[in-house]
Amino acid sequence: MTHDLMIEARGLRKSFGPTVALDGIDLEVPAGAILGVLGPNGAGKTTAVRILTTLSIPDAGSARVAGHDVVREAAAVQRNIGVTAQDATLDEVLTGRENLVMIGRLSGLRRAQARLRAAELLDQFDLVDAADRVLKEYSGGMRRRLDLAAGLLTRPPVLFLDEPTTGLDPTSRVRMWEVIRGLVADGVTLLLTTQYLDEADELADRIVVIDHGRVIANGTSAELKTQTGGARLELTLSEVHTAAAQVLAPFVEGAVHVSHDGRRLRAPVRATTGLASTVVRALDDAGITVDDVELRQPSLDDVFFALTGHPTEEPDNADLEVARS
């Protein structure tokens, strides 16, 4: 199945002086899939992306992107990738349109092609009004969208997005998610890094969790959640009923916890198909009516804590979106 892999990394290592950024990382992304690389600040996400996008050379290991070696065939890789780095990589003094046309031309598009494609992207990313303003007047969210557009000029089959929403306000973030989902619908292969667990959950088919330069877990979002602790069933009864806990007992794993007022019940369960219906039906048969039922999956925050023994860092509020003027 190797030929189906659009991104493939084997044993990537990279140190900066005494600091080990990557300590042997393997990654595989099949064509058309979205891989979320999740990890806290300093886990090695950006270093991995820099190697895969030919910006950095690994100390050991190898990587192929779109079938080409990232070190020996860098130019071929560059023709197949679009990159949106964590830090702004566009020209502040140029307008949005000028930036896109410039990058299109430098990617080998003819002038007319570059202009046409720039106009399309400005439209697609809702930047038409700002197209002829210089970047200094752009807000953080607009910059990120333009940076993303800059990676799409040649319609590359493989995209790398390094923390595409870090520092954005919640509205811009959700908007960015929509944009990313739209891209994926076009069939591109995407590698996305994030410190936000909900972002990986929202966007990625599969998630690789890295910490201190190593892969510590991988799987689908659901698999990861299952790996680290089960689901919880939470019920709210219409009125207090002493038999409720007994009725529940056969369906749960472990003790049923009843709240002080006796109306709320909580118990660990193994999430199986139709579990909530079955429980509600059993309670109903016992003449107990239910106001609210919820089967809670553990959050990816729980997962990360279980895997690493430390919580993910709080997102840095210092660099929240500020319209630079």
Added chain:
Amino acid sequence: MSLTTAPAPAASPATPRARPTRSRGATQRFRDVVVLTGRNLLHIKREPLQLSDVTVQPVLFTLLFIYVFGSGVVLPGGGSYKDFAIAGLLAMNLTTSSMGTAVGLSSDLGSGVIDRFRTLSMWRPAVLVGRSLADLMTAVICSAFVGATGLLVGWRPDAGVASVAAGFAIFLLFSYALSWGCACLGMVSKSAESAQGIGLVILFPLAIVSNALVPTEHMPVVLRTIADWNPVSAVTTASRKFFGNPNPSVTIHAWPMQHAVLASLLWSVALIAIFAPLATALYRRRTTD
């Protein structure tokens, strides 16, 4: 630690790709250079304050030197200081303004834009060539301001149009060569500010310890020897020859003063031959991690 991802979800039919129509080699390289030169020229247009080095400063220097120094300098062999000074003022202004290359490259390296360029399949040295060509344009502007100010205050070349043009051209070539040296400086300095600081320390003495603004014959022997062999002196002497202006240095026996045009060309070619490959190598080193 290996991991395997699930079978690929069937990729939806890809949208038609606007594949780069790529003719690798000279055409694409030329295009990359044109695009980046254009980008740098847009910077100049958008931030005209950057231009004060090559507009306000040349006018100011020309007026100050002609009226302040000009009142005290007596030229050996006679002639008006105004006529003597213009070639020297070109030397002074073009030498110091070549620092713009160091500052521009250094600030590009400090921003993320170079990383973006590096993920594109463009010709890497186009970043340097595009910068040097844009800076050549600013050098043209700079010489135009010096020339125009000179004409306003009474500078009169005594030669044909082609010869006067050659006098400017030989300076522009030298300034282009110097900007490659400055490109190296930009590559090794940590920030645009430090590039500017170091550049001034090198370029200012280079411009001053020469025959640009005063004749060298009354200088102390050591300074005089340095000045007579300074490439700036050779170019200034060559330019004065082309302008048909007072040119006391032609009586000096130092080889570059006797063969000023040839010396200027040799200096310029040598500087480019040394610094262009060096700048390219430094750029690769600076942008590889």
